[in-house]
Amino acid sequence: MSLPLLYSFRRCPYAIRARMALFNSDIQIDIHEVSLKNKPRAMLELSSKGTVPVLVVDDQVIDESLDIMLWALNINDPDGWYADYSEAEKSHAMQLITQNDEEFKGWLDKYKYADRHPKFSQDYYREKCEVFLQVLETALEKSAYLMGETISLADIAIFPFIRQFAMVDKNWFDSCPFPKTRSWLNSLLDLPLFTHVMAKTPGIRI
Numbered sequence: 324m325s326l327p328l329l330y331s332f333r334r335c336p337y338a339i340r341a342r343m344a345l346f347n348s349d350i351q352i353d354i355h356e357v358s359l360k361n362k363p364r365a366m367l368e369l370s371s372k373g374t375v376p377v378l379v380v381d382d383q384v385i386d387e388s389l390d391i392m393l394w395a396l397n398i399n400d401p402d403g404w405y406a407d408y409s410e411a412e413k414s415h416a417m418q419l420i421t422q423n424d425e426e427f428k429g430w431l432d433k434y435k436y437a438d439r440h441p442k443f444s445q446d447y448y449r450e451k452c453e454v455f456l457q458v459l460e461t462a463l464e465k466s467a468y469l470m471g472e473t474i475s476l477a478d479i480a481i482f483p484f485i486r487q488f489a490m491v492d493k494n495w496f497d498s499c500p501f502p503k504t505r506s507w508l509n510s511l512l513d514l515p516l517f518t519h520v521m522a523k524t525p526g527i528r529i
């Protein structure tokens with residue numbers, strides 16, 4: 324029987340979070356690293372929207388990163404990223420992820436590529452991003468991670484985007500008024516799990 328196949332792109336924050344959930348759940352998969360400029364025809368035939376990640380399991384196609392994470396955690400959630408939380412906590416985690424995906428990500432892209440969005444300055448876009456950073460900072464003033472003292476789905480789903488934010492202007496981020504968010508990001512970047520899923524090995528089998 325063939326292993327599930329993940330179409331992925333190494334640096335994509337959505338693909339990073341999907342790979343982290345799959346690996347942490349100890350699910351064996353094959354990874355196909357794609358070029359976003361030349362997406363494989365087989366992937367587009369399975370999912371015409373043309374975004375990564377896409378997971379193919381037998382005749383099932385999962386083409387949303389959050390759905391891939393939930394699929395993996397539903398099979399195995401050894402570190403209690405999701406299963407152990409109450410319904411209210413799960414809904415709070417989803418709310419944070421939605422704010423990340425639907426609001427922050429849009430401002431992040433404009434902050435990253437401010438030259439392509441000359442209507443406003445890069446500082447303006449950064450300030451828009453800071454609204455979400457403040458939400459994270461407030462949560463992280465209360466606990467080490469977004470949902471408490473241990474890593475949850477919300478941390479893993481969100482931090483790859485904050486990583487991108489931090490990289491736009493490292494000097495600014497290193498002295499920004501969000502110290503808890505900075506330490507939180509650093510602790511997640513230090514995870515062996517993160518290092519593993521970022522390994523530059525095309526077609527790695529994890």
Ligand SMILES: N[C@@H](CCC(=O)N[C@@H](CS)C(=O)NCC(=O)O)C(=O)O
Pocket residue numbers: 332334335336337338359373374375376386387388389
């Ligand atoms: N909502 C999707 C978004 C995935 C997404 O937008 N991925 C980007 C890469 S980071 C992509 O594939 N973009 C298509 C392109 O660049 O052509 C998910 O969560 O999986």
